[in-house]
């Protein structure tokens with residue numbers, strides 16, 4: 001099976017070369033656990049390899065993303081300027097629709113249907129990152145979310161797109177972790193205090209990756225200026 005580099009050489013080694021190409025991967029974790037940073041590594045490496053990427057952002061502006069990447073040593077601006085990287089922001093639309101749903105008291109799926117994401121994913125042949133898919137769970141019942149997420153993932157895989165769905169832990173929990181079922185791989189990030197040292201530690205755990213022998217243990221990492229995610233194991 002062909003692999004797409006994660007952008008982190010040690011992670012590629014742990015995953016038989018990288019993410020399975022053309023499949024959907026879910027990255028979940030609490031706020032600040034490094035989900036966006038992990039996504040940026042994939043995007044940066046893919047752009048360097050002359051692939052084209054679409055970054056769908058619900059929480060950050062394109063400028064936020066470029067600055068964040070730059071501070072971690074990933075100069076995405078060049079790729080953004082020449083169009084290899086497209087950053088599409090869908091935040092305003094969600095807020096507008098959330099407001100109208102409150103005003104009109106509707107609980108039907110809104111026009112920010114997750115499935116409609118496919119309409120903005122056109123002309124992209126390689127990589128799509130959706131950061132954060134959790135916002136869609138606010139506007140639809142669980143069964144609708146599951147059906148739409150399955151359908152979207154199925155469609156994007158059929159098109160051969162390697163897709164990373166980033167989902168905050170709160171949304172993941174609220175939706176009973178159903179997103180994990182339909183994707184090819186699931187990665188969990190966490191940042192927690194070590195009770196013995198009182199220091200915060202970061203971990204990456206591969207919960208599932210079809211067709212791949214996954215690391216048995218969580219991998220300890222840090223996020224370093226100019227470098228991004230660095231695995232601490234040797």
Ligand SMILES: Nc1ncnc2c1ncn2[C@@H]1O[C@H](COP(=O)(O)OP(=O)(O)O)[C@@H](O)[C@H]1O
Pocket residue numbers: 029030031032033034035036037038068071072223224225226
């Ligand atoms: N330039 C940097 N140098 C060191 N750490 C950074 C830098 N930029 C971000 N970080 C770390 O990454 C964290 C943000 O990670 P992020 O991927 O945005 O989290 P998430 O998307 O899971 O909410 C910050 O809280 C900080 O700890």
Ligand SMILES: [Mg+2]
Pocket residue numbers: 035036037131
């Ligand atoms: Mg984020």
